[in-house]
Amino acid sequence: MSNAARQTDEIVIEVGQRHIREVNQDIMAACATGRPIRVVNTLSRHNLGVGLPDNVDITFEGSVGYYCGGLNTGANITIERNCGWAAGEGMAKGHITIGGYAGMSCGAAMIGGTIHVKGDAGPRVGVAMKGGNIVVEGKIGYQSGFMAHAGRIIALGGAGESCADALWQGEVWVAGGIDSLGVDVDVIEPTPEEVAEVDAILDPLGLVDSSRNWRKLVSGQRLWYFESRDASAWLMI
Amino acid sequence: MAHDLSKPYDYPFDVASEDEIRFRDAGAVDGRPAGVPSSYDEGGSTRWTPEAISEVHALAQLGRYQVRGYNTFNKQMPTFDDLTFVPATMTRLPLEGYRESCDTTTVLGGGRGLVERPLELKIPIYIASMSFGALSASAKASLGYGASKVGTMTCTGEGGMLEEEREASQRLLYQMSPARYGVDLDHLRRADALEIVVGQGAKPGTGGLLLGMKVSPRVSEMRTLPEGVDQRSTIRHPDFLGADDLAVKIEELRIATNYQVPIFIKMGATRPRFDVAVAAKAGADVVVVDGAEGGTGASPELLLNHTGIPTMSAIRAAREALDECGMSGKVSLVAAGGIRSGVDAAKCLALGADAVMIGNAAMVALGCNSPRYLEDYQALGTSPGACHHCHTGRCPVGVATQDPDLEARMNPNAGAERVARYLTAMTMEITALAKACGKSSVHNLETEDLRALSFQASAFTGVKMAGIDRAYDW
Numbered sequence: 001m002s003n004a005a006r007q008t009d010e011i012v013i014e015v016g017q018r019h020i021r022e023v024n025q026d027i028m029a030a031c032a033t034g035r036p037i038r039v040v041n042t043l044s045r046h047n048l049g050v051g052l053p054d055n056v057d058i059t060f061e062g063s064v065g066y067y068c069g070g071l072n073t074g075a076n077i078t079i080e081r082n083c084g085w086a087a088g089e090g091m092a093k094g095h096i097t098i099g100g101y102a103g104m105s106c107g108a109a110m111i112g113g114t115i116h117v118k119g120d121a122g123p124r125v126g127v128a129m130k131g132g133n134i135v136v137e138g139k140i141g142y143q144s145g146f147m148a149h150a151g152r153i154i155a156l157g158g159a160g161e162s163c164a165d166a167l168w169q170g171e172v173w174v175a176g177g178i179d180s181l182g183v184d185v186d187v188i189e190p191t192p193e194e195v196a197e198v199d200a201i202l203d204p205l206g207l208v209d210s211s212r213n214w215r216k217l218v219s220g221q222r223l224w225y226f227e228s229r230d231a232s233a234w235l236m237i
Numbered sequence: 238m239a240h241d242l243s244k245p246y247d248y249p250f251d252v253a254s255e256d257e258i259r260f261r262d263a264g265a266v267d268g269r270p271a272g273v274p275s276s277y278d279e280g281g282s283t284r285w286t287p288e289a290i291s292e293v294h295a296l297a298q299l300g301r302y303q304v305r306g307y308n309t310f311n312k313q314m315p316t317f318d319d320l321t322f323v324p325a326t327m328t329r330l331p332l333e334g335y336r337e338s339c340d341t342t343t344v345l346g347g348g349r350g351l352v353e354r355p356l357e358l359k360i361p362i363y364i365a366s367m368s369f370g371a372l373s374a375s376a377k378a379s380l381g382y383g384a385s386k387v388g389t390m391t392c393t394g395e396g397g398m399l400e401e402e403r404e405a406s407q408r409l410l411y412q413m414s415p416a417r418y419g420v421d422l423d424h425l426r427r428a429d430a431l432e433i434v435v436g437q438g439a440k441p442g443t444g445g446l447l448l449g450m451k452v453s454p455r456v457s458e459m460r461t462l463p464e465g466v467d468q469r470s471t472i473r474h475p476d477f478l479g480a481d482d483l484a485v486k487i488e489e490l491r492i493a494t495n496y497q498v499p500i501f502i503k504m505g506a507t508r509p510r511f512d513v514a515v516a517a518k519a520g521a522d523v524v525v526v527d528g529a530e531g532g533t534g535a536s537p538e539l540l541l542n543h544t545g546i547p548t549m550s551a552i553r554a555a556r557e558a559l560d561e562c563g564m565s566g567k568v569s570l571v572a573a574g575g576i577r578s579g580v581d582a583a584k585c586l587a588l589g590a591d592a593v594m595i596g597n598a599a600m601v602a603l604g605c606n607s608p609r610y611l612e613d614y615q616a617l618g619t620s621p622g623a624c625h626h627c628h629t630g631r632c633p634v635g636v637a638t639q640d641p642d643l644e645a646r647m648n649p650n651a652g653a654e655r656v657a658r659y660l661t662a663m664t665m666e667i668t669a670l671a672k673a674c675g676k677s678s679v680h681n682l683e684t685e686d687l688r689a690l691s692f693q694a695s696a697f698t699g700v701k702m703a704g705i706d707r708a709y710d711w
Contacts, residue, residue, distance in 0.1 A: 020488065020492070021491075021492065021496065024492045046485045046488065046489075047485065047488050047489045047492055050489050050492040050493050051422050051492065051493040065485075066476075066482070066485045066486075066489070067476070067485065067486070067489040070489050070493070071422045071425070071489075071493050073422050073423075085476060085477070085482065086475070086476035086477075089475070089476045090417065090420050090422070092421065092422060105475055105476045108417075108475035108476040109417035109420060109475050109476070111420070111421070111461075124475065127475040127476075128415075128416060128417055128471065128475040130417075130420075130461040131461070146471075146475075147416075147471055149460075149461040149462060150461050168461075168462060168463065168466075169461075169463060223469075224463065224466040224467065225449065225466060225467050226301065226304075226448075226467050227301070230450075231448075231450040231629040231630060231631055232629075234304060234448060234450075234628055234629050235617060235618050235626065235629065
């Protein structure tokens with residue numbers, strides 16, 4: 001983006017080879033001003049923008065490494081290009097846009113908010129997630145949704161192998177091909193009402209397309225229990 | 238002189254009657270014929286013991302492994318009783334056990350100089366990671382208050398931060414298990430230390446287990462789980478795989494908590510010589526090594542009995558690993574697993590631990606296995622002193638349960654006081670031994686203060702054999 005296009009009140013933070021602690025301190029200080037933040041020369045460094053607060057608008061120019069936007073509590077984060085592992089891990093609230101590709105474990109264990117990946121995502125998207133939405137315009141990698149407790153993973157460009165493996169109450173929505181299903185998955189044709197719920201997530205991202213052939217993957221609940229839910233069955237015999 | 242085999246030999250007397258030959262004389266006892274060893278009655282097979290036969294019968298009925306709580310029943314595990322202290326005599330000077338002071342202050346996580354608030358505990362013991370879920374909320378709070386009274390710490394366990402425990406514990410270690418139940422940035426920042434769990438002594442290599450009877454509405458909400466499911470947790474973390482990634486993860490947690498609090502890594506003891514070195518390299522401030530004797534609320538029984546290495550051997554290996562990489566003093570070492578008393582704890586310190594944590598022992602102080610509500614022990618098929626039914630959630634004394642009626646059987650205020658007194662008594666035991674060994678700080682206890690009473694203990698630890706003063710060697 002050219003300098004002319006930048007917002008005039010934007011705070012620019014240089015990463016380069018500076019200590020990541022110092023960079024993050026600058027980011028936190030900038031967050032306190034309420035002004036938009038642009039982080040430049042990111043060099044795919046790890047741990048940029050960890051634990052950001054609410055009401056923050058921050059853009060990472062270029063690509064970032066692991067855990068960008070991790071433990072986010074409300075910031076609106078834009079990563080212009082690609083991200084490494086576990087972008088937005090543990091995020092509770094906020095919005096992360098990834099302009100390019102996402103590495104492994106995007107949105108791992110997230111609790112809330114939305115992650116939007118414009119390219120493909122690596123394996124284990126939304127692993128152990130507890131809530132929120134992950135929208136991937138491309139394909140999601142193998143074992144995506146592994147043991148997702150709650151929340152939705154929405155893949156518009158298909159899914160890799162072992163998709164939706166061992167889910168709790170999380171859902172994986174796939175438009176496009178699925179290389180293979182994980183264990184204990186039920187494939188459901190969603191109702192129009194359910195599709196409308198997903199479209200409501202996609203609408204603000206400009207991604208609604210009524211021609212999609214959705215498959216909704218949920219837990220078959222066969223892994224939820226040993227054979228008995230009765231305490232007496234668990235006494236030693 | 239060779240016999241002539243062609244001619245039968247004849248005694249120079251009459252052959253005795255068959256009854257006489259077979260000991261069926263007047264002194265014979267019915268049902269106990271001579272020539273039948275007593276082991277024929279008792280079952281002398283070393284392979285097919287009554288336990289082994291019962292195990293086959295159980296598996297044949299269940300079609301699954303047995304699940305239970307508590308800790309290992311493997312009889313081959315050494316005990317700390319295999320070690321003895323050799324106090325100061327002629328070559329060393331003891332301190333006055335009843336009069337002189339002995340420092341018990343324990344600082345964890347300050348060695349790298351990276352964090353603002355290293356943990357300063359008044360005693361070298363803290364309460365191990367036991368989750369809300371495994372234990373009742375009252376039990377968690379009691380542990381917190383008891384620990385606070387004596388200036389030490391409790392740990393959340395993997396179930397997320399319980400408000401009652403945060404309120405009760407002046408120092409609270411916040412655990413991040415692979416399943417990341419209830420992870421919340423605010424909780425991270427309200428914690429006094431963070432712990433990344435890569436395994437536990439009771440079942441290294443396997444994730445946590447909480448049967449449906451204990452997945453109550455509150456537990457299910459805190460863990461974002463369907464109510465009543467058999468929660469079988471992950472063991473691999475969702476966002477890192479190996480040590481290089483873990484180093485980045487640790488940095489992330491430091492940033493999230495603004496370099497305020499130490500980061501622990503907890504592991505089950507398997508290959509501590511390498512695992513501890515790797516954890517130190519990954520950037521941990523404190524490494525917790527949990528031996529195979531460590532307890533649990535529920536586990537496949539085979540893992541309790543047949544995985545991991547003894548605590549005593551793990552401590553020596555861990556300390557030597559830290560020494561070898563020059564990380565002793567920079568990284569603190571906590572030991573756990575089967576510690577029942579201040580004596581056991583003192584032995585762990587002497588073997589090389591900077592602090593110990595107690596889980597089962599703290600539960601017992603709360604009232605676990607106390608001889609009350611006998612009919613409820615009987616309903617579980619057990620008795621006080623033998624109960625290991627934490628997994629059922631039907632704890633007769635209200636410690637390891639989510640049932641409100643059972644929970645009410647433990648008076649939390651009394652429980653807190655018992656925990657405080659028990660920790661105080663343990664600390665006195667440690668200082669008594671330290672002073673006898675001439676140490677003005679419990680952290681000055683050393684391996685030289687110990688001797689082994691068994692080849693096994695000497696071989697496991699490198700502690701010298703009693704008397705001969707040489708370690709059992711190959």
